């Protein structure tokens with residue numbers, strides 16, 4: 001095999017499969033659960049999404065890198081406008097072809113970006129084969145290596161690691177608003193697209209608190225509404241956060257739960273969240289609003305979910321369902337003032353079909 005960067009690369013799967021390709025990005029190796037997204041664009045957003053911590057991402061679109069990587073743009077109140085966090089969060093990237101950028105606002109190439117941030121990339125592999133394998137067998141842990149060969153695989157169990165320690169802020173972060181009221185975001189690795197979505201609906205101060213804050217630490221900000229953010233890893237490990245959710249829900253302050261935040265709410269109120277075979281990672285997933293029978297095309301990035309209606313908490317109303325596999329994609333509790341969605345209403349990247357959920361949350365708060 002001829003590699004354009006004169007470097008081989010490998011994917012070592014824990015089922016014994018070894019796949020050879022070309023290395024790009026940073027020279028080195030990383031562990032992770034190997035997952036795939038079918039999004040055809042939005043790699044700068046996807047790679048910086050903290051929910052991908054602990055995962056090696058395969059992008060199924062055959063060419064990745066065509067439009068390069070833009071310069072980071074930050075709003076006046078420090079919300080990032082074009083990335084989901086300050087750095088690359090995936091443990092490694094696998095593509096069929098890694099290309100050179102051709103776009104007016106490209107600041108660096110995909111290869112340079114990964115190199116700068118110490119993230120290995122693997123190209124020139126049959127991503128179609130890999131995806132079919134994952135769809136048959138389910139997600140599998142692996143090691144991605146760029147320019148290095150490994151002889152043994154150390155033990156690795158994605159589902160038992162709490163990755164929120166790596167993605168949640170250690171201190172409180174304030175994004176100042178134009179209106180002197182507060183929305184508190186329980187930040188397990190929040191996407192800046194979500195912060196922007198909230199900000200542009202409310203113009204309140206947004207106060208981000210560490211994922212493991214307790215209810216008193218949150219309530220002292222006198223929040224008008226509380227958002228439980230997205231985040232990486234297995235929600236069933238996060239007992240402290242589940243307790244916090246329970247305590248908060250007693251105050252009847254409006255809550256919006258997104259992705260991991262939705263899963264935490266589900267567990268707190270007595271429902272079940274289980275691992276899916278290979279998850280939903282795409283920007284064109286249909287969901288049906290069961291309260292109106294309308295359908296929407298939405299952005300997803302989750303490997304756990306409410307797998308069936310019987311796993312919903314008691315006393316909540318099913319809200320969204322994925323018509324393809326019947327996964328529950330959201331529930332609502334008018335009595336407790338909670339909106340809970342598994343998909344991403346901020347849609348960064350993705351279609352803006354469901355940004356109205358932020359407006360609905362605003363109505364509840366006001």
Ligand SMILES: NC(=O)CC[C@H](N)C(=O)O
Nearest residue numbers: 230231233259260303304
């Ligand atoms: N985007 C998210 O918040 C993901 C939630 C959770 N880590 C999952 O994979 O299901």
